[in-house]
Amino acid sequence: MHLVVRNTVLIGLAAFGYVALWKFASDNGTFALTRESSLQNRLPGTGEEYATEFTRWRWLDEFLRGILTIFWPMVNGTQPGSSLMCFYFAGQGIVAWILTALEGQRRVNEENWRVVSLTTVYGLLFQGLGIGIVGPIFLAFAPLGDISTSPVLVHHKTDVDAIIPATIGGIIIPTILMSLHTPTVVSLESKVDLIRLWQFFPLLFRLIQRAWSSFFLVRLNTYRDELAEKSPRNQRQALRRVYIFGLCCAAIPHTGTIAASTISLLFPTFFGHNISAEFHPANLFIPVSPFSGKQAGTVGEGAHWFLQWDMTLMFLTYSVWAYFAVVKVIYPRSGVFSTSLLLRLTGWSLLSGPMGAALLAFWERDDIFEAEEQKINSRKVSAAGFASISQAAEKSE
Numbered sequence: 001m002h003l004v005v006r007n008t009v010l011i012g013l014a015a016f017g018y019v020a021l022w023k024f025a026s027d028n029g030t031f032a033l034t035r036e037s038s039l040q041n042r043l044p045g046t047g048e049e050y051a052t053e054f055t056r057w058r059w060l061d062e063f064l065r066g067i068l069t070i071f072w073p074m075v076n077g078t079q080p081g082s083s084l085m086c087f088y089f090a091g092q093g094i095v096a097w098i099l100t101a102l103e104g105q106r107r108v109n110e111e112n113w114r115v116v117s118l119t120t121v122y123g124l125l126f127q128g129l130g131i132g133i134v135g136p137i138f139l140a141f142a143p144l145g146d147i148s149t150s151p152v153l154v155h156h157k158t159d160v161d162a163i164i165p166a167t168i169g170g171i172i173i174p175t176i177l178m179s180l181h182t183p184t185v186v187s188l189e190s191k192v193d194l195i196r197l198w199q200f201f202p203l204l205f206r207l208i209q210r211a212w213s214s215f216f217l218v219r220l221n222t223y224r225d226e227l228a229e230k231s232p233r234n235q236r237q238a239l240r241r242v243y244i245f246g247l248c249c250a251a252i253p254h255t256g257t258i259a260a261s262t263i264s265l266l267f268p269t270f271f272g273h274n275i276s277a278e279f280h281p282a283n284l285f286i287p288v289s290p291f292s293g294k295q296a297g298t299v300g301e302g303a304h305w306f307l308q309w310d311m312t313l314m315f316l317t318y319s320v321w322a323y324f325a326v327v328k329v330i331y332p333r334s335g336v337f338s339t340s341l342l343l344r345l346t347g348w349s350l351l352s353g354p355m356g357a358a359l360l361a362f363w364e365r366d367d368i369f370e371a372e373e374q375k376i377n378s379r380k381v382s383a384a385g386f387a388s389i390s391q392a393a394e395k396s397e
Contacts, residue, residue, distance in 0.1 A: 001335075002324050002327065002328055005324070005336050006321070006324040007140045007141075009320050010137070010140040010320060010321070011140055013132075013313060013317055014133055014136035014137045014140075017130065017136065017309075017313045018133055020290045020309040020313065021130045021132050021133060021309055022130070023290065024305070024309070025305070025306050027290075028295050028302060029295050029296050030306060033296060033298065033299045034066055034069045034299055034303075035066070038062075041065075043069070043072050043076075043192075044072055044299035045072070045073050045078050045298065045299065045300055046072075046076065046078070048188055050188065050189060050192045051189060052065060054193065054196050063128065064196045064199065067127075067196075068192065068195055068196055069299060070303045070306065070307075072299075073299060073300030073304075074300075074303060074307065075178055075179050076182070077181060078300065079278065079300050080279070081275075081277075081278025081283050081284060081304070082278075082300065082304045082307075083179075084257055084261075084278075084279060084284060085284050085304070085308065085311070086307065087253055087256070087257060088257040088284070088311075089310075089311045090175050091249055091252065091254060091355075092250055092253070092254070092311070092315070092354065092355040092356075093311075093314065093355070094167060094249045095356060096131070096135075096314060096318050096355050097123065097167075097202075098167060098242065098249070098359070099322075099355075099359060099362060100122070100123075100144065101119055101163055101205070101209075102160070102242065103362075104117060104118065104144060105159055105160065106144075117206060119202070119206075120202050120203055120206045122138045122142075123202025123203075124200070124202050124203065125138075127199050127200075128199075130310050131310055131313070131314045131317070132309060132310045135313070135317040135318070136313075136317045139317060139318075139321045156217060156229040156230060156235075157228075157229055157230075157231070157234045157235045157237070157238040158213045158216045158217055159209075160235060160239055160241075160242055161241070162209045162210075162212040162213040163209065163242050164241065164242060165208060165212050166205045166206070166208040166209035167205065167245070169204070169208045170201055170205030170207070170209075171204075171205055174194065174197060174198045174201055174204065175198060175201075177194045177198075178194040178195045178198045180194075236366070236370055239366060240363075243362075246356075246359050247352060247359055250353050250355050250359065251356055253353075254352055254356065257284070260279055261279050261280065261281045261284055261285075262281075264276035264277075264279035265281060285308075287308040287309045287312055288308075290309070314355075315354040315355070318354065318355060319345065319357070321358070322345070322357070322362060323341060323342075325361070325365065326341070326361045326362065326364065329368050344357075344361075345358075345361060
């Protein structure tokens with residue numbers, strides 16, 4: 001029942017995602033403005049020309065030109081409100097990716113442990129099509145987060161440990177680099193290339209993860225090391241490190257963005273009236289209705305609406321996924337609907353954002369699995385001890 005309800009909601013979100021992202025962007029003129037800028041080979045808003053060749057594959061370079069046109073106004077500093085929204089989106093998105101990568105490493109999904117995994121393909125698809133559409137479809141059909149698969153740990157704790165350096169090297173550093181100011185810090189062409197490179201972060205993450213784990217695994221040369229790598233206790237400790245790291249990635253941008261937005265609301269002159277208007281909570285977090293009939297005046301405005309909906313749909317998708325992944329574990333008697341879990345997710349969202357709330361829910365689920373496993377082991381030990389005592393008593397007789 002839980003699975004049917006979850007998948008129905010997720011497929012419904014994917015259908016609405018098409019309306020809110022692609023259809024709305026087409027109807028409000030965003031895509032038309034984007035194509036116009038791309039065909040002129042000029043960056044929107046600033047008008048500079050740039051080199052179109054990046055991968056030497058014409059079809060891919062043309063596709064990247066369209067994506068570059070969307071992202072350029074977000075990270076070039078001309079729209080402070082959009083840049084702040086993307087800062088928030090990035091922090092929450094990193095956690096969404098960490099959760100996806102963790103669940104993809106459960107032993108039941110071991111076919112994912114190849115150079116380009118299923119989750120890597122998923123990441124590349126949502127970079128091109130939008131996580132608001134691809135995310136619900138993937139999570140509805142991929143065996144990630146299900147109660148029957150989640151208790152199973154990964155092959156080695158090094159595989160879990162590799163998530164942190166892969167996130168830093170494959171996501172955080174490329175995100176920072178593409179956000180550097182031009183021309184004072186990086187040249188125009190370098191910034192353009194960094195934005196295009198960032199689109200491949202799922203592949204960068206994967207390559208760093210595999211290189212990191214492979215480097216440490218080849219150094220295991222004793223039976224004791226191998227046992228330590230596969231030890232459930234060591235793996236749980238590695239999972240906790242990743243959860244703490246992910247929570248920081250969510251909470252720091254969440255706190256900073258909420259603080260800046262609240263200051264702009266309460267003290268409009270603190271940042272100046274223009275920036276305060278862009279930092280207003282409504283401008284950052286409340287997307288324009290796709291049925292409003294509004295038209296985008298610039299590529300930057302349309303891109304803001306597009307990414308705003310993409311972020312909102314990501315929040316809804318992963319919140320639904322997390323809810324149904326943990327409700328049967330934390331509240332097994334509540335059925336499909338649990339008011340307590342909804343209230344807890346809401347409270348966690350206020351503290352660390354929706355993705356931080358999803359991470360805390362998965363973390364609590366793993367702790368419950370650990371507690372249940374310890375109870376089972378304790379019973380086995382007690383049963384073995386009782387059996388040995390019985391055998392000794394029989395021999396003495």
